Amino acid sequence: MSDMVSDSFTTPEHPPREPTSARVLILAPVDGDAAAISTALGSAGFEAFECADLTTVSIEITRSDHAGAGAVIAAQEAFSSASPQELENFAAALGEQPGWSDIPLILLAGGGASGEDRAWEIARGLDPIGNVTILERPLRRTTLLNAVAVALRARQRQYELRATLRELAQHRERLRELVERKTAELAASIANLHASERLASLGTLAAGLGHDIANLTLPIRARLDALRASCPPGEAQADFEAISRAIAHLSQLSAGMRLMAMDPDRESASSAVTDLAAWAAETMPLFRAALPRHVRFEQAIAPGLRVRVARHRLAQAVFNLVQNAGEAMMGQASGIVRIAAEAASPADGPGGMVRLTVADNGPGMPPSVRARCFEPYFSTKGRAISTGMGLGLVKGVVEAAGGTISLETAPNAGCTFTILLPSGTVAHHGGCRSDPAFTAAVSIGNERIIGLARMFVEHAGGRFARHEGHGRPGADVWALDKPDAAEVASFLESDPHRRVVVLGEGEGSAIAALMETRPDFRGRLRFLPATPTASALREALTGVTRAKTGAAG
8 A cells, every 4th residue: 555655645624623533543454454445534634543344343433422434445345245234233333324424434445456356245235324435445545545535525514514403402492491480471362361350250240230230229219218218117117227227338338339340550559549438338348258258357447538549440450459459268167357547657658648457367479479469460379360460460459659669477477568659639538529419409398209319419429508597598409399489590500501490380470480581591490290100300409500500501
């Protein structure tokens, strides 16, 4: 093999390679060919490794994830002298290469036609698992080195392909994880959407029930008052009182249901002023009903407190705290939930604040839950029916009103939520208005009709007053059964928005004549029978309310 050596050969340029990945395995078992080839490759800067037999070649090319060799140089006679098992193992080693790998095999053919035929037979036997290049001997050094350089350059491209495939596999894995995460998020969003739809349906149902209950209890209360006034003292009065208390409780529950059903974003949290005493009268029965039977409910609302937050938003936020407390104490034999409100002390922060607390003696929260409880969408449980507000949204309601919320808790020590809210500066009727919607004066002798009128007026947000004697009252509507035409005319002339409801007067009366002489009073005078139906009286009074507020009546 001395004819293979040439000082004029220049080492080909080839790209950087991984350590040991460019080894050239040499299998040439006769005439010292392996040593000569190894020397030639080493002098050119290639890394050579001599193998004793075909089994060694098979082992080396399967090391390090099939990257144990850059190329293989094998003499034809190495295959001729190998056993069938060695040939089978070598073929298996080539066949087990990963998809990116196709290790180059340089096969050195013997001289003459018979050597070429044998080399071709070996190459065909390895097809399609072997990447075989045949070089005929005697072989010049330059030809060998150039063939090795080309083989290693191709091998380097395979290594680059391996790196690309690994990156693609990593991207594919990240994509799979992303798809799984987004799919889970989508499923959660769909579940939340379905829950929101259920809550919206429940809210609509609650609003309708609250409205219907109020409409049903109003005439019952009015007739009950009339019956109580007409019955002599006795056992029946106690029954009237019991029925009245039950109806009042039902009315409070219906009012609380309407508050809970309102859209929390319908009104700005900082634009309305809520009277806490009136708010408590509406909501406390609902809060009490939301707790398990074994949990006692207490309240301590100081009088005269007003806060600057819409009453329905405050109701929904506090209901969420009460409901959470009740659920936390389901496993206890007994429990207490207490709602309290008082003027904040200087130690609480800036002046002009009201402190509202919701406390329980339940299991409390561990530090891990306490640290995250106000995060949006954080929950430790699933709930089929609720306000739809988590503690994150409760915090949002409070902060939107210019307040703060804090929590004191520890395991087995209960929870105390402290809410500081800006104090309202104007007293609001029922937690909503600074003035009644209208004022109604009644000059009627029938106590039953008076009771009905009072109920209708107050339910419509108006102020009720009995007017006795002569002279016009200071009111928006005047209902009377013995009208004086001059006084009625003076009452209507004093304000174009005033209305009069007359009972028991008909055609030929002085009031009817007034209608003929004063066409500008038409539409502002309404006539009813001396004993009107409850619906007619209610329509007359609420019609006056709509006329005053400018709504269609």
